[in-house]
Amino acid sequence: GNSVTQMEGPVTLSEEAFLTINCTYTATGYPSLFWYVQYPGEGLQLLLKATKADDKGSNKGFEATYRKETTSFHLEKGSVQVSDSAVYFCALSDISTDKLIFGTGTRLQVFP
Amino acid sequence: DVKVTQSSRYLVKRTGEKVFLECVQDMDHENMFWYRQDPGLGLRLIYFSYDVKMKEKGDIPEGYSVSREKKERFSLILESASTNQTSMYLCASSSPSTLHFGNGTRLTVT
Numbered sequence: 342g343n344s345v346t347q348m349e350g351p352v353t354l355s356e357e358a359f360l361t362i363n364c365t366y367t368a369t370g371y372p373s374l375f376w377y378v379q380y381p382g383e384g385l386q387l388l389l390k391a392t393k394a395d396d397k398g399s400n401k402g403f404e405a406t407y408r409k410e411t412t413s414f415h416l417e418k419g420s421v422q423v424s425d426s427a428v429y430f431c432a433l434s435d436i437s438t439d440k441l442i443f444g445t446g447t448r449l450q451v452f453p
Numbered sequence: 454d455v456k457v458t459q460s461s462r463y464l465v466k467r468t469g470e471k472v473f474l475e476c477v478q479d480m481d482h483e484n485m486f487w488y489r490q491d492p493g494l495g496l497r498l499i500y501f502s503y504d505v506k507m508k509e510k511g512d513i514p515e516g517y518s519v520s521r522e523k524k525e526r527f528s529l530i531l532e533s534a535s536t537n538q539t540s541m542y543l544c545a546s547s548s549p550s551t552l553h554f555g556n557g558t559r560l561t562v563t
Contacts (some may be wrong), residue, residue, distance in 0.1 A: 350464035352517065375551075377552075377554075382556070383542055383556050383557075384457070384545075384554035384555050384556045384557050385496075385543065385545075385552070385554040386554070387551055387552070387553075420546055430495065430496065440486075440498060440511070441552055442560070443488075443495045443496040445493060445494060446495050446496075
């Protein structure tokens with residue numbers, strides 16, 4: 342069945358460091374791919390998405406490219422800030438039901 | 454902006470109690486979802502609904518039921534709460550392929 346695997350955290354970085362959070366998926370067909378972010382004490386918010394192969398989603402300095410050949414959707418940011426500290430979830434949409442399937446989440450901690 | 458409101462941020466209930474978690478959305482979305490979030494397990498889908506009075510089981514429906522009498526409201530019911538249902542519960546509604554989440558209800562069952 343469909344599944345999402347993302348790197349375990351926590352990821353600990355200094356401010357202005359480069360960020361990569363890995364995400365790979367298993368799916369039939371061509372699902373849409375998402376990154377959601379959860380700030381402390383809040384629900385999840387959509388960060389970015391990509392709906393087809395080679396699409397690049399971007400928002401707030403974060404980027405991820407839909408790589409069909411490697412079944413990956415890695416999240417990157419060139420220079421993280423303390424305010425980026427949160428839990429990041431990779432997800433895919435089940436094209437037959439429109440449900441989202443989530444990874445286990447990766448906690449990012451950014452220190453000044 | 455889409456607003457999804459969960460009625461309680463924190464709840465403490467006793468084993469065996471019947472528990473209602475309420476969720477309201479203001480965007481006339483047809484699809485609504487209940488997830489639970491646990492450390493190391495991510496989000497797991499409990500139930501979802503595509504329309505009023507319609508419901509579908511998700512991946513972990515055991516011990517839960519739902520009610521969707523009005524389009525804007527989707528309730529999660531724990532018929533007889535147990536300690537293994539202590540968790541964070543997240544409600545969401547969806548525009549096509551994009552989920553909008555509430556802030557969650559942290560339920561503790563003692």
